[in-house]
Amino acid sequence: xxxxxxxATNTIRQALRLKIAAAFIILxxxxxxxxxxxxxxxxxxxxxxxxxxxxxxxxTSILLCLLTIVVSAYSLTSxxxxxxxxxxxxxxxxxxxxxxGKLLGVALLDIALLFLFSIxxxxxxxxxxxxxxxxxxxxTEVNNEFYTARADLAPPDIDVSKEVEEVYNKLKKAGQLPExxxxxxxxxxLTSVTKLERRAVAPGYILPMLxxxxxxxxxxxxxxxxxxxxxxxxxxxxxxIGRWQVGDYRQIRYGExxxxxxxxxxxxxxxxxxxxxxxPASVVPADGRLCVAFTNPPIxxxxxxxxxxxxxxxxYKADTFTGNFVRxxxxxxxxxxxxxxxxxxxxxFLSFPxxxxxCLVIFFTATFSNFVIESFNFLGRNLSSVYSYTVKPVIQLxxxxxxxxxxxxxxxxxxxxxxxxxxxxxxxxxxxxxLLLLIALLIFSFKEIAKIIV
Numbered sequence: 329x330x331x332x333x334x335x336a337t338n339t340i341r342q343a344l345r346l347k348i349a350a351a352f353i354i355l356x357x358x359x360x361x362x363x364x365x366x367x368x369x370x371x372x373x374x375x376x377x378x379x380x381x382x383x384x385x386x387x388t389s390i391l392l393c394l395l396t397i398v399v400s401a402y403s404l405t406s407x408x409x410x411x412x413x414x415x416x417x418x419x420x421x422x423x424x425x426x427x428x429g430k431l432l433g434v435a436l437l438d439i440a441l442l443f444l445f446s447i448x449x450x451x452x453x454x455x456x457x458x459x460x461x462x463x464x465x466x467x468t469e470v471n472n473e474f475y476t477a478r479a480d481l482a483p484p485d486i487d488v489s490k491e492v493e494e495v496y497n498k499l500k501k502a503g504q505l506p507e508x509x510x511x512x513x514x515x516x517x518l519t520s521v522t523k524l525e526r527r528a529v530a531p532g533y534i535l536p537m538l539x540x541x542x543x544x545x546x547x548x549x550x551x552x553x554x555x556x557x558x559x560x561x562x563x564x565x566x567x568x569i570g571r572w573q574v575g576d577y578r579q580i581r582y583g584e585x586x587x588x589x590x591x592x593x594x595x596x597x598x599x600x601x602x603x604x605x606x607x608p609a610s611v612v613p614a615d616g617r618l619c620v621a622f623t624n625p626p627i628x629x630x631x632x633x634x635x636x637x638x639x640x641x642x643x644y645k646a647d648t649f650t651g652n653f654v655r656x657x658x659x660x661x662x663x664x665x666x667x668x669x670x671x672x673x674x675x676x677f678l679s680f681p682x683x684x685x686x687c688l689v690i691f692f693t694a695t696f697s698n699f700v701i702e703s704f705n706f707l708g709r710n711l712s713s714v715y716s717y718t719v720k721p722v723i724q725l726x727x728x729x730x731x732x733x734x735x736x737x738x739x740x741x742x743x744x745x746x747x748x749x750x751x752x753x754x755x756x757x758x759x760x761x762x763l764l765l766l767i768a769l770l771i772f773s774f775k776e777i778a779k780i781i782v
Contacts, residue, residue, distance in 0.1 A: 331421040335429020340437050342406075343399040352391045356445050360384055364452035365459070373466040377453060377474050378739045384449045385735055389660050392441060396664050397687040400434045400671025405680040424769050427676075431668055431765065438664040446657045450650075472550065472606070477647035477743040480554075483537045483640060488522040495522070520636065527640070528633035529624040536621040537640065538577050543616055544609040544644045551612070551644035553605040553620060558639070560631040562599060568632055569596050569625050575611045577619035588613050602638065609644060618642065646743045655744045656734030662756040666727055667691060669761040673768040694726040727756045 343349050363383055369375025404427075457467060495518055499505050505514060529535040544551060557568045573580055575590035591611050597603045612618050620642065624632045634640040670690060674683035732752045737744040 331425045332429040332432060335421070335426055336433035336436060339399075339403050339430050339433025342403055343434070343437050346399065346402065348398055349395055352395050353441065356388060356391060357448075359387065360445065360448050361452065363387075364456065372469075373457060373460060373462050374470050374474055376460070377456060377470060380456070381449070381453055381738050382735050384452070385656070385660070385738070388442070388445045388449065389663070389734075392438060392445075392660070392664055393667055393691060395441075396434060396438055396667045397671050397684060397691065399437065400430070400668045401675045401680055401683040401687060403430055403434070404672060404675035405678075405683060409680075423772050427672060427765070427769055427772055430672055434668040434671070435665055438668065439661060442657060442661055442664065446653075450653055472552070473604075474741050475649040476645050476741050477649060477652035477737075478552070478643040478741050479646035479743040481539045481542060481642045483527075483539065486523060486526055488519060488526070491522050492518045523636055524633060527636070528631050529622060530631050531624050531628055532626045534621055534623045536577075536581055536619055539618045539620060539642050541616050542612050542618050542642065542644055543646070544612060545646060547609050547612070549609045549645050550606045551609050551642060553607060553640070554602065554638075554643055555605075555640045556602045556635060556638055557597060557599045558633050558635055559599050559628075560633075561629075563628065563630065566599050567596050568599055568628055568630075569594065570632070571623040571625065572605060573619070573621040573623070574607050575619060576613045577617045580619040580621050586613060604643075612644075649741070652738060652741075652744050655746065655749050656738050658749055659732050659734045659744075659752055662752050663727070663729055663732075666756045666761045666764070669764040669768070673764045673771075676768045676772045690726065694729045696730060727760055732756075 364380055367376050367379045367383065369377075369379035457470065462470070492515060496505075496515065509517075527535070542551070553572065553574065557570075559568065571592070571594045573590060573592050576584075576586035576588050578584040579586040579590060588611055589608075591607045593605075595605065620640070622632075622634075667687065670687050671683065674686045678686060732748070734744065736742075
């Protein structure tokens with residue numbers, strides 16, 4: 329262990345001597361406070377906070393990722409090129425201890441810098457309302473929609489496979505199937521249409537939707553109904569009147585008595601725009617079965633439906649902003665550990681410039697992996713088949729950083745669960761980073777460091 333620690337401390341000193349490391353550190357120390365003062369967002373306090381967290385964490389993550397790649401690749405390749413490794417491997421230290429020491433040194437440097445910059449970002453985000461003399465309304469908004477961690481629940485998915493198959497067979501018998509679409513594409517489109525019909529409400533009718541497993545951390549707090557109207561015919565003022573009832577499913581659906589109250593209110597909202605209704609969390613029954621019922625009054629004179637993607641969901645406070653922020657920082661930490669392992673692997677068999685290029689390609693591909701994978705669906709059928717069996721499996725083996733992007737949880741105040749963090753740790757650290765390190769150890773064990781010339 330002493331040998332590994334000695335290599336780790338030497339790696340840290342070696343990294344701190346790099347000008348690029350000093351430049352990145354100074355840059356972040358200057359830019360983060362400046363962004364905290366200068367960001368405007370949409371002009372509201374909530375917009376300022378969201379913009380600062382988005383830019384601050386993204387900038388910190390990108391610069392630390394680039395620094396990790398440079399340090400991990402440079403530390404090993406420079407030792408070999410400048411022959412400093414001769415003084416190390418001639419001592420009683422094995423090659424795997426040498427690589428583990430390099431990884432430990434880069435990881436410790438990353439953790440220290442990430443902790444420093446995370447504290448700065450967190451401090452600015454927490455104290456920002458004091459800098460702008462926020463009003464009571466603004467403070468209430470940010471406390472409900474930013475300084476929190478809200479779990480989100482969507483209506484349960486409905487199995488419409490039988491109905492879709494019946495519609496498909498009818499269209500097939502009538503010869504009305506589109507010739508340019510495959511069977512899977514037709515089924516997918518029919519499924520979307522059928523599910524959307526289940527979320528449509530004709531004038532004068534009610535649409536009850538059941539949500540299960542709702543557990544607010546405090547019944548005295550609020551939960552939020554987040555929705556977006558779409559309509560068959562747009563009203564002249566683009567507004568829809570809706571009656572919302574929220575409470576115990578058995579009471580709303582069957583009229584049974586309940587120990588919890590029913591929230592009943594009528595609102596007027598614009599169509600095709602996301603809105604939120606605040607509801608007291610006391611309406612949630614003990615078993616967590618909550619009914620959200622929407623009534624479409626006849627005065628609307630049009631069918632109202634809720635889109636499948638973001639049409640309707642229930643949000644409730646499940647944790648604090650601090651807990652969510654800590655878990656978000658852990659996601660960045662796992663990313664840095666993976667890149668440190670990748671840099672050491674690349675440096676074990678490539679020169680410094682090639683190793684950097686190799687790591688950057690992997691890094692940017694992993695950052696935009698979902699976009700790249702989804703783009704395969706828009707290729708021609710023949711090209712899509714080729715990519716599906718060649719490039720796509722390779723990309724899916726990468727960590728997919730965009731899937732575990734911390735800002736997509738912090739900005740809308742969505743709960744980043746420990747389950748997702750554990751999954752990221754398992755995939756990025758325990759499996760993929762460990763695999764990269766084992767390959768690096770294998771390559772480095774057989775690498776010829778020096779030749780004996782007679």
